Amino acid sequence: MTAIAEMVDRAPVDPAFIERLEERFGDRAKTGEAVRRQHGTSEAHFDPVLPDAVVYARSTGDVVELVRLCTAAGVPIVPFGAGTSIEGNALPIRGGVSLDLSEMTEILAVNAEDFDCTVQAGVRREELNAHLRDTGLFFPIDPGANATIGGMASTRASGTNAVRYGTMREAVLALTVVTPQGEVIRTSRRARKSAAGYDLTRLYVGSEGTLGIITEVSLRLHPIPDTISSAVCGFETLQGAIDTVVQSIQMSVPLARVEILDDMQIRAVNLWSKLDLPEVTTLFFEFHGSAAGVAEQVETVGALARANGGGDFQWSSTPEERSKLWKARHEAYYAAVNLRPGAIGWATDVCVPISRLPDCITETKADLQRASLPATILGHVGDGNFHVIFSIDPNKPEEMAEVEAINARLVERALAMDGTCTGEHGIGIGKQQWLVEELGQDTIEVMRMVKRALDPQDLFNPGKIFAL
Structure with a gap:
């Protein structure tokens, strides 16, 4: 630890x-x-x-x-x-x-005709989607864990659907917040756009509970697609897989999800989830839309994949098959950590401009191949966000030191490419030094001024994001 x-x-x-x-x-x-x-x-x-x-x-x-x-x-x-x-x-x-x-698990309102809802902060995303099923709508933000909506707003979460549906930044319409003075404020109305004053909703989204406590969240919803189809495709090279994603986006293919798992991660997933996928770099796809639209997307992406050394698509079209596939993806963290019994995990979280993604992942993979401990790569490559998951022996402090050095090189690499140290996990206590490297002391001081103004006693989640 x-x-x-x-x-x-x-x-x-x-x-x-x-x-x-x-x-x-x-x-x-x-x-x-x-x-x-x-x-x-x-x-x-x-x-x-x-x-x-x-x-x-x-x-x-x-x-x-x-x-x-x-x-x-x-x-x-x-x-x-x-x-x-x-x-x-x-x-x-x-x-x-x-x-x-x-x-705090009450679903306060569902306005199906307006494509939005309001929930208490403790509602979990899977519970919300189960409640919405009969309305023909769904909440698309999927960070993998069955997180609470309030927690997802506080960390500006995203996940596997972000390439098409955005992150919590786009999903949140309004918040009810308790301030450090014990007052209750509402940051906005339900209107889809507003130019009324400061955008307090975006201020609190991603603030990790340091400025106010989110108790209710109003969210954008989306229609459940007529057709949903998932597939996996293995590639001869890491570069070929990344090129397929970048070219698909450049051709305006509206991918709903596209996840990359390298060969080590596929090995871990096979062991953990009892699958038999070829142990090569693999893309997990999901396509949403009309039957004709999905067929067109599949044809385009399939041609790109073949040109980049991809194999045949393995399809999962029934809800049960899709659920099994994405369950394996969501359990990838635990699969990677448990490559060694008794290990602990460390998940990194960089994000770079999509044009720099091939370089960033390729250089990172080369770094990992020189490491003395197991590590995997997976990520939401459609928006330039990927993770390295290390499986660390807690009884070997030299492994923690090695991982710290690899992570430092990874973050420095991402920042050199005009990327960020965190695409979705937030800063917390783990990335405070990198926040300074990314934005500079003057920018952090403006953040401190906001914190001091709203929470002068420094009682709301103190010591997170930055020290006062």
Whole structure:
């Protein structure tokens, strides 16, 4: 695990404050070690950091009351959704209260005629799509994990459908937010566009709970396509697979999903998900549209794939077959980590302009082939975002040092190509140094000014994104 002792700076919490929490929230205020450990551990490679207490909210009113209690006592608050974040985004490194929003699960409104809905922050994306099924609509943002909508908004998540449907930046119409002063604000109305004042919705989307606590989210929805068809295609070379994606986009093929898995990742997926795919660099495609439109997309992409050394498409046209295929893709992280029993994982997250993607992945693959430990490449290549997943022996600190060096070279490579250190995971505690490299101290200082203005006590998820 990665030690974060230098970031942990917690003041003791007055026992009388814990008593007030228990008086107000009853059995929804927890101080037992097991539940605190659950909220102080993440999917990431960081050491656990336990909160002093956990409070489960069920309404915006609950959040308001907790915020006012915490601000009066000077106690930090860290919002917590499904616990699937990768960069230590919800670790309580300053102690305080972990505010669990997972019980805020009400779907407040579905406006099918307007293609939008409003949900509480704890609604999970799979639950939302199950609820929407009979309306003929769906919510397309798919980060892989069954994350909460509030958490996805807070980290500006994206995922496998982003090449066609965008990210949470495009999906969120409006937010209900509790401010550090304990006030409730609505950032926008449901209109599809507005020029009314500052765009506070975009300010809070991606702010990782450092500026306000999101309690309700209004989302854009999309019609379920008439025809959905998925396929996998193996390639002789990594370059051929990447060229196929870039050329498809250049020809305006409206790919719904296109994911790349290198040979090592396919090996891991075969072992983990009991598949028998050829262990070569492989593209996972999904095509949406009318029957005729999908057929045209398939013909175009198939011709490009063949010209770039691709094999035959293996089709998955039934919902059951598609579900099995994409389940394997979504479990790719766990597959990669478990290439070695007892290993821990580290997932990188760079994104580059699409024209630079072939160079970035090819150079990264060469770097990985020189590494002493297993590592895989997978990613949402349609928008230039890809990940390296390392399988690290926690008993070998030299492996963690090696991974840190490889990751540093990867991020430096992406930044040199005018890319970013994070396409979708956020900054959290894991990428603060790279945020400075990417944007510069002057830009970070403007962010600090916004943080100080909105949260002058630095109680909302303190120590994340940057240090004040």
